[in-house]
Amino acid sequence: MSYQAANPLADEFEFELGGAWTAYWLAFLRVVTGWWFFHAGVTKLIEDGLAYTYGPTYLKQMTGTALGPIPVLMGEHLGWLIQAMVPLGETLIGLGLMVGALVRLASVFGVFFMALFWIGNAGFGHGLVNSDFMGLLLFMTMIVLGTGRYYGLDAIIEKTKLVKRHPKLRYLLG
Amino acid sequence: MQQHTTVIDKAAMALSGGLMLLGVVVLGIVEILAGKPYGAAPLTNDAGEIIATPMVDPTLRTGLVLAGLLVLALYGVYRLVAPMKGETAAAQQEITAD
Numbered sequence: 001m002s003y004q005a006a007n008p009l010a011d012e013f014e015f016e017l018g019g020a021w022t023a024y025w026l027a028f029l030r031v032v033t034g035w036w037f038f039h040a041g042v043t044k045l046i047e048d049g050l051a052y053t054y055g056p057t058y059l060k061q062m063t064g065t066a067l068g069p070i071p072v073l074m075g076e077h078l079g080w081l082i083q084a085m086v087p088l089g090e091t092l093i094g095l096g097l098m099v100g101a102l103v104r105l106a107s108v109f110g111v112f113f114m115a116l117f118w119i120g121n122a123g124f125g126h127g128l129v130n131s132d133f134m135g136l137l138l139f140m141t142m143i144v145l146g147t148g149r150y151y152g153l154d155a156i157i158e159k160t161k162l163v164k165r166h167p168k169l170r171y172l173l174g
Numbered sequence: 175m176q177q178h179t180t181v182i183d184k185a186a187m188a189l190s191g192g193l194m195l196l197g198v199v200v201l202g203i204v205e206i207l208a209g210k211p212y213g214a215a216p217l218t219n220d221a222g223e224i225i226a227t228p229m230v231d232p233t234l235r236t237g238l239v240l241a242g243l244l245v246l247a248l249y250g251v252y253r254l255v256a257p258m259k260g261e262t263a264a265a266q267q268e269i270t271a272d
Contacts, residue, residue, distance in 0.1 A: 066237035108250070115240065124214035124232050127205075128198050128239070140246075171254055 017145075027151040030097050033138050037110065038094025044087035055079075055086040062120045071116065089113065100152015103142055105172040110139035146174030186249035190242040197238030201230045 044052050059075030059082060074082060089109060096106030114136035123130050141147070148154030154173040163169045179187075202214075208229035211217040217226040 066233045127213045
């Protein structure tokens with residue numbers, strides 16, 4: 001039994017943020033989350049290119065949600081952008097997570113996407129916590145733990161002179 | 175390693191966590207106690223007619239969660255804009271070294 005309040009697993013099963021198991025699991029989780037989005041995006045690119053017309057249609061039907069008129073207005077006035085940014089955004093977010101580059105920035109956009117899917121799909125038959133919400137939480141976890149530092153390119157990028165000169169870039173990397 | 179948290183850090187954690195847990199867990203318990211439907215979507219019969227609606231509007235619950243996420247987003251922007259601890263220390267060093 002561990003008596004360390006900060007790390008209750010310290011005795012039986014070492015799970016420190018710099019530990020081998022942490023690195024293994026966070027890197028695995030990051031790559032799988034990235035693949036999930038990359039697959040969703042790249043298949044849309046293959047099928048529809050940058051003209052994913054279902055994107056604006058999906059947003060236009062999001063009436064009476066907690067997001068108010070925002071999704072409908074986006075669908076009506078930014079249709080051309082949505083058509084391109086849904087497949088491109090999903091692909092780039094996925095790619096960023098898989099290689100571990102700009103993971104925090106990519107995950108912020110991932111949270112944005114998942115918030116729209118969570119509200120838009122509204123699959124609340126078994127409560128608010130559904131697979132869309134868990135996906136949203138996965139991206140939040142990427143941001144909080146800076147998972148790009150575990151076997152990801154961000155670990156290398158953060159050692160460059162540019163990042164050392166501008167340490168705030170680590171809020172977008174990591 | 176001991177991490178130091180400021181009042182703003184603690185406020186962001188408390189407010190965002192509080193809003194999200196209120197929307198998901200607390201009002202989820204209320205929904206269960208209120209009877210069917212236990213989820214946050216209307217209950218329908220085989221004909222597709224709505225026979226029971228959630229007591230708490232899911233728009234309110236999802237809105238609370240979104241508000242929590244917004245607090246975290248604003249906190250992230252604050253961290254990007256505010257000077258880093260190292261930066262202020264370095265700036266102070268420059269002044270005192272003169």
